Amino acid sequence: MSAGGVLRAVAVVGSPRLNGNTVRVVDEVLAELGRRAVECDKIMLGEQRIAPCRGHVTCKGLDACLLDDDAAAVLDRVYRADCLILASPVYYEDVSAQMKTFIDRNAYYFYRDAWLRARAVGLIAVTKVTGIEETLATMRRYVTLSTTGEVPVFTLGGYAGDPGDAAAQPELLAAARGLAADLAGALGLSAAAIPGSQ
Ligand SMILES: Cc1cc2nc3c(=O)[nH]c(=O)nc-3n(C[C@H](O)[C@H](O)[C@H](O)COP(=O)(O)O)c2cc1C
Numbered sequence: 001m002s003a004g005g006v007l008r009a010v011a012v013v014g015s016p017r018l019n020g021n022t023v024r025v026v027d028e029v030l031a032e033l034g035r036r037a038v039e040c041d042k043i044m045l046g047e048q049r050i051a052p053c054r055g056h057v058t059c060k061g062l063d064a065c066l067l068d069d070d071a072a073a074v075l076d077r078v079y080r081a082d083c084l085i086l087a088s089p090v091y092y093e094d095v096s097a098q099m100k101t102f103i104d105r106n107a108y109y110f111y112r113d114a115w116l117r118a119r120a121v122g123l124i125a126v127t128k129v130t131g132i133e134e135t136l137a138t139m140r141r142y143v144t145l146s147t148t149g150e151v152p153v154f155t156l157g158g159y160a161g162d163p164g165d166a167a168a169q170p171e172l173l174a175a176a177r178g179l180a181a182d183l184a185g186a187l188g189l190s191a192a193a194i195p196g197s198q
Contacts, residue, residue: 020163033180
């Protein structure tokens with residue numbers, strides 16, 4: 001929660017396409033959360049310098065990760081979020097390389113027994129045809145390994161292959177707003193958006 005008691009949502013987006021289908025769905029979720037007065041933060045992994053984990057597994061004894069890149073700042077935003085959204089396009093029936101690299105870099109927190117504080121998690125996978133379940137399952141395992149106790153997880157799979165496909169599907173965008181409503185409910189916010197906000 002930020003200083004003024006406002007709830008914070010962070011969306012981590014694994015698509016390199018700044019105007020792709022995945023980000024279109026994420027933007028719909030964030031806009032709906034914003035209407036419920038949630039402060040929203042979107043991280044486009046493709047715009048960050050995040051190198052693959054080096055696998056030395058000595059994280060616990062270090063003051064900082066040996067890799068001096070953007071991961072520390074990204075992870076700081078992620079671990080402080082009240083609500084976390086992970087979104088990936090389906091690549092070879094799993095998460096994108098950007099999302100997998102992000103997940104592996106969470107090892108710095110994992111080996112220090114540091115856990116996500118999010119009270120609600122949303123997972124979004126977008127594909128042309130195949131791989132929704134596999135991609136959601138990878139991100140769900142990340143959440144399980146990064147939390148203690150039960151955290152409500154809500155999922156959304158979208159079928160949108162070519163640029164502009166997600167924007168042209170009112171039912172997919174409605175499902176995205178539904179995901180936001182579920183997240184808001186889990187955060188203890190009212191089911192309805194605040195009239196006149198944003
Ligand atoms: C490297 C790569 C691998 C892909 N693998 C799959 C796949 O396994 N199954 C599928 O149906 N679509 C696959 N796709 C299509 C994407 O999931 C689809 O274009 C999606 O809309 C991309 O989301 P974006 O617009 O957010 O980048 C692949 C695309 C790329 C670039």
